[in-house]
Amino acid sequence: MQLVVYLHTLLQKQTPSGPQSRVQVDLPEGSSIAELMRLLEIDMDPEHLLLVVNGKVVEPQHALRPGDEVHLVPAISGG
Template sequence: MIVHVRLHTTLRKETPQGIVDRVELELESGATLADVLERLQIRPGGRSVLMAVNGDLVKADHVLNDGDQVRLVPSVSGG
């Protein structure tokens, strides 16, 4: 299945083509958002990443479907 991923701010990826904010991933049936994070080598560590699928906030164990639109946004903090 194919999912479309939009990466925001500091999660954008450096590639040979430059910095990308959108990628298409081919994943196995039953894949979750955790699989997307692993594939993109995004390790939230101590920071929080907001994850949305088709406009709904979801958790990393959310099972994806073909054609899903995924958005990954790092939480912002400061003072």
């Protein structure tokens, strides 16, 4: 399945054309956020991340579905 993943702040992907905060990934249907993080080589403790799918906070085991909008947000507590 195709997913759009938004990588906030520190998690941006460094590319030759500059840091990217939006990436498209291909994953087997039903994959968890933890598996998505492995694919993206993000080794930050999920405890220090906010995992948000379609605007809702979820746990690392949350099963993803086609078309989900995923945000991986390094801990931030306000502005």
